[in-house]
Amino acid sequence: MVERADAPYGPIGLAWAGLRHCYPLLLVIVAWELVARGGLVRPLFLPTVTAVLEQFWILLVEGEIVGPLLVSLYRAFAGLMLAVVFGVFIGLLMARSKWAKWALDPLVSFAFPAPKIAFVPIFILWFGIDHLSKILLVAFTCIFPIIVATYHGAVAVSRTVIWSAEAMGTPEGKMLYRIIFPATKPHIFSGVRVTVPVALIIAFTAEMIAGGGGVGAALMFAQRFFQTPTVFVYILIMLATGLIFDRVMLRLRHWLIPWHDEPA
Amino acid sequence: MSGVPGMWLRSGAGWDSLRAAWHYLPIAIVLLVWQVVVEFDLVNRAFLPSFGETLSALWEMTRNGEIGFNLLVSLYRAFAGLAIGSIIGVAIGLAMATSRRADEFFGPLVATTYSLPKSSLVPLFILWFGIGDVASIVSVVLACLLPVIVSTYHGVQSVPPVIVWSARAMGTPHHLILWRILLPSSLLSIFTGVRIALGFCFVLTISVEMIAAKTGIGKLIFLYGENGAYAYMFGGLLAIVIVAYAADRTLLAAMNHLLRWDDSIHAAHVGG
Numbered sequence: 044m045v046e047r048a049d050a051p052y053g054p055i056g057l058a059w060a061g062l063r064h065c066y067p068l069l070l071v072i073v074a075w076e077l078v079a080r081g082g083l084v085r086p087l088f089l090p091t092v093t094a095v096l097e098q099f100w101i102l103l104v105e106g107e108i109v110g111p112l113l114v115s116l117y118r119a120f121a122g123l124m125l126a127v128v129f130g131v132f133i134g135l136l137m138a139r140s141k142w143a144k145w146a147l148d149p150l151v152s153f154a155f156p157a158p159k160i161a162f163v164p165i166f167i168l169w170f171g172i173d174h175l176s177k178i179l180l181v182a183f184t185c186i187f188p189i190i191v192a193t194y195h196g197a198v199a200v201s202r203t204v205i206w207s208a209e210a211m212g213t214p215e216g217k218m219l220y221r222i223i224f225p226a227t228k229p230h231i232f233s234g235v236r237v238t239v240p241v242a243l244i245i246a247f248t249a250e251m252i253a254g255g256g257g258v259g260a261a262l263m264f265a266q267r268f269f270q271t272p273t274v275f276v277y278i279l280i281m282l283a284t285g286l287i288f289d290r291v292m293l294r295l296r297h298w299l300i301p302w303h304d305e306p307a
Numbered sequence: 308m309s310g311v312p313g314m315w316l317r318s319g320a321g322w323d324s325l326r327a328a329w330h331y332l333p334i335a336i337v338l339l340v341w342q343v344v345v346e347f348d349l350v351n352r353a354f355l356p357s358f359g360e361t362l363s364a365l366w367e368m369t370r371n372g373e374i375g376f377n378l379l380v381s382l383y384r385a386f387a388g389l390a391i392g393s394i395i396g397v398a399i400g401l402a403m404a405t406s407r408r409a410d411e412f413f414g415p416l417v418a419t420t421y422s423l424p425k426s427s428l429v430p431l432f433i434l435w436f437g438i439g440d441v442a443s444i445v446s447v448v449l450a451c452l453l454p455v456i457v458s459t460y461h462g463v464q465s466v467p468p469v470i471v472w473s474a475r476a477m478g479t480p481h482h483l484i485l486w487r488i489l490l491p492s493s494l495l496s497i498f499t500g501v502r503i504a505l506g507f508c509f510v511l512t513i514s515v516e517m518i519a520a521k522t523g524i525g526k527l528i529f530l531y532g533e534n535g536a537y538a539y540m541f542g543g544l545l546a547i548v549i550v551a552y553a554a555d556r557t558l559l560a561a562m563n564h565l566l567r568w569d570d571s572i573h574a575a576h577v578g579g
Contacts, residue, residue, distance in 0.1 A: 067412045068419060088435060146333045153334060156555035157548040158509040161525060163517060164532025164540055169354060244424035251426060252517045252529075259427070263518070266430035278427045285422025 090272040095279070098272035107261065112280060115257040118174055119246035122181025123238060130186040131231055134193025135219055151190055159184040160245065163252050172255040181245045185238040189231070196230025197223050229300050236292045240285055247281055258284075356538035365542035373527065374546050381512050381523040382550070384440055388447025389508040393501050396452045400459025400497075401485060417456055425450040425507075426514040433519050443515045443523075450511045451504035458500025462493025495569055498562045505558055509551050 062069075072092055078084060079091040086094070102108050136143040137151075162180060170176035200223055208222050250259025258277055265273035338358050344350055345357035356364070368374045402409040403417075425446050432442040466489055474484050490497075516525030524547050531540040 063411065064415060067415050071416070145330075149331050149334050150337065153548075153552055156506055156551045158506070158513050158551055160510050160517070161513045161528055161544055161547050164529055165544065168532065168537065168540075240422040243422070244426070247424045248426040248514050251429070252514065262427060262430060266434070269434075271431075271434070274430055278423075278431070281427045282419070282423040285424070286419065289422050 087269060087271055090275060094272045095275045099276045099279070102273065102276055108276070108280060111256065111258045111261045112284070114174075115243075115246050115250065115259065116284070118177040118250075118257065119181055119242040121174075122178040122246065123185055123235070123242040125178070125182035126185035126189055126238065126242075127231075127235055129182070130189030130234075131193050131224075133186075134190045134231075135197050135223060135227070137190070137194050138197030139215070139219065139223065147190075151187060155187045155191065160248060160252075163249055166249075167253055172253050174255075176253070177246055177249045177255070177257075180249050181242045184245045185242050188238050188241070189234045192230050192234025192237075193227055196227035199230070200226045232296055232300060236296065239288050239292055243281070243285055243288065354537075356541055360538040361541040361545060364536075364538040365545055368539060368542055368546075374524075374543065377522055377524045377527045377543075378546060378550065380440075381516065381525065381547075384443040384515075384523065385447060385508040385512040387440075388444045388511070389451050389501075389504055391444070392448040392451025392508075393455050393504060395448070396455025396500070396504070397459050397490075397497060399452075400456040401463060401489065403456070404460045404463035405485070405489070413456070417453060421453050421457070425511060426518070429515050429518050438519050438521060443512055443520070446515055447508050447511045450507040454503040454507065455497065455500040458496045458503070459493060462496025463489050465496070466492040495562075495566055498558075498566070502555070502558055502562070505554060506551075509547070509554075513547070 075089070076092045079086065079089045079094075090098075099108075133143075133147065137147050138144075159180065162183065163176075166176040166180045166183075170179055204222060204226070205218070208218055213222070246257065247259040247262075250257035251263050252259075254260045254263070258280055262274060262277040262281075265271075265277065341355075342358040345352060345355055365374065399409075399413055403413050404410070428449065429442065429446055432445050436442045436445065470488060470492070471484060474488055479487070512523065513525035513528075516523035517529045520526045524543060528540055528543040528547070531537070531543060
């Protein structure tokens with residue numbers, strides 16, 4: 044996590060650095076395999092790493108991985124999109140209009156700390172158990188961090204810039220679109236980056252609770268029949284998904300707002 | 308643009324409560340709209356009980372002890388997990404920030420597991436520990452651990468090295484540097500992590516209860532939802548939302564009180 048001065052040189056140096064970087068993970072995997080193979084615990088409780096990998100391959104060939112994963116990703120990102128669109132709009136509105144802030148501030152600060160996952164039964168009641176209820180739950184969870192990030196970003200826009208624009212007679216619509224929004228983009232992006240894992244977590248968890256397809260539902264289904272290797276496969280899928288999208292967001296940030304880099 | 312809403316309220320002892328009422332008026336308006344919309348049958352009553360019905364259901368559940376018992380069970384799981392997770396998290400974060408070896412060991416593990424939904428481990432924990440408090444608390448601990456580790460790490464990293472050097476020059480022993488300098492200076496950052504973890508601990512507790520449990524407020528809400536007793540479902544939900552809000556406010560107040568000497572606390576007021 045820290046930049047070091049002693050950067051590795053050459054292929055051997057790079058390989059050595061990679062190994063050094065990954066050794067705790069390898070250690071965990073080796074320990075897991077040894078414990079499982081040594082017969083310390085029953086395979087029902089902890090299958091071997093090799094059994095999990097084998098199961099991964101079988102599930103992949105049977106199409107039990109790509110399909111559910113696409114369903115979960117669709118729900119997570121559709122919800123996130125809704126949250127970004129409405130969250131940015133509400134955040135900017137609260138920053139620009141005193142009345143909007145008065146009306147929305149207590150609602151946002153009341154709803155922000157609420158554990159939104161508790162709303163699963165209500166969302167099932169209102170929107171069924173298929174895509175819609177999950178998408179809206181994701182949106183409902185993600186919108187508050189985005190509102191807050193946008194609001195704080197928009198409020199922090201330099202007064203002089205706004206005054207100059209006002210002095211030149213810029214109308215409010217243009218002010219939002221040409222000045223406030225671009226200046227707020229880094230904050231909005233930070234908010235979105237924080238909410239990407241949240242969106243995935245909520246989608247997966249809602250599927251675990253309510254069923255209706257997706258990786259979470261597949262995980263619970265496997266658990267019901269005590270197919271522990273399959274449970275592990277789906278857990279590792281969730282882990283990999285989270286990791287990959289975190290990397291993607293970092294790249295995206297660099298690409299979208301290159302003038303405002305943030306450490307990983 | 309008009310002035311600040313509520314500007315006409317003068318400051319002063321008597322005016323403060325009026326000012327607070329003005330601040331919370333939007334919540335009252337939302338509740339009123341909820342009541343009116345249901346009363347006049349603008350929405351299907353089967354899908355939305357009125358605010359009054361919700362309140363009376365909540366009152367009934369409070370009187371027969373249903374809310375109290377399940378809330379206590381859930382809070383025990385959430386706060387036990389939060390406390391254990393925060394203590395371990397601060398310890399690991401401190402170790403990572405002060406020892407290169409610890410950083411190299413925990414760094415990759417933290418980076419890898421950070422974005423894993425901890426609720427995905429619940430089926431395993433149920434398999435290992437059975438349905439009950441242990442499975443809940445272990446998943447809450449794991450969820451609370453990571454934000455606290457990361458915020459402690461960043462807090463300690465951003466302590467100005469000059470302070471540490473001065474202390475060392477004056478012959479301060481290593482454990483005192485940790486205890487008297489690094490910890491207090493990174494307290495604001497640690498608190499920020501704990502506040503995130505506080506949110507996580509409720510989410511995880513309720514998720515676990517909804518996935519598999521016999522007791523707890525999450526289970527209560529889920530059961531009433533399945534049985535179609537929606538006023539009671541909304542009542543339970545209202546209870547947990549209020550409790551989560553109160554817990555967050557309490558932590559914020561504690562943070563402001565403990566860190567009243569820290570100038571950066573005034574800059575760090577975010578999230579309402």
